[in-house]
């Protein structure tokens with residue numbers, strides 16, 4: 147591959163703004179998600195319950211929670227879920243979500259796990275969206291917001307690998323070419 151790509155220049159918080167554009171997440175859709183915010187608060191404990199039941203039943207994921215303060219984890223996961231319905235997907239939101247992605251890179255977690263676990267979040271987020279007077283529009287909107295998180299989790303892992311390889315070979319452009327060439 148010989149051409150540089152403009153996507154390579156989109157970094158950090160700008161990634162989220164770019165994806166909002168790509169997904170056509172409009173101001174109206176963002177606003178739609180704000181109104182079921184109370185329903186999201188009510189749904190959050192059930193989401194957290196399903197999430198950890200699944201995660202702790204699987205030995206490869208359960209082992210990440212040895213010596214972890216679970217009540218803190220529960221609160222952070224519920225906040226993450228409720229924030230899907232904040233209605234504001236700006237730079238500050240991007241920063242918070244990117245930092246969550248990075249926290250999982252730091253613990254050496256293969257990215258397949260958080261991405262697979264979004265399945266639980268999607269089911270509960272759609273249940274919240276269906277409480278809206280325009281359920282189809284709300285479901286479509288929340289799917290876009292979850293797609294943002296899926297992308298951010300993946301991006302955090304990719305960024306770390308790119309950073310590591312860039313440091314080794316001296317620059318990011320060369321690192322990208324090495325990663326993409328056969």
Ligand code: HEM
Pocket residue numbers: 201206207208210211214222223226245246249250253255259260261263264267
């Ligand atoms: C949908 C997927 C997931 C979401 C939304 C999520 C959410 C979060 C949030 C909000 C935090 C707090 C980050 C911070 O601000 O410090 C966190 C931390 C953490 N998550 Fe997840 N998580 C997900 C998947 C997973 C999976 C699959 C595992 C393990 C198998 C995991 C293990 C952990 C651990 C161990 C921490 C604590 C990290 C630390 O102490 O710095 N998470 N998660």
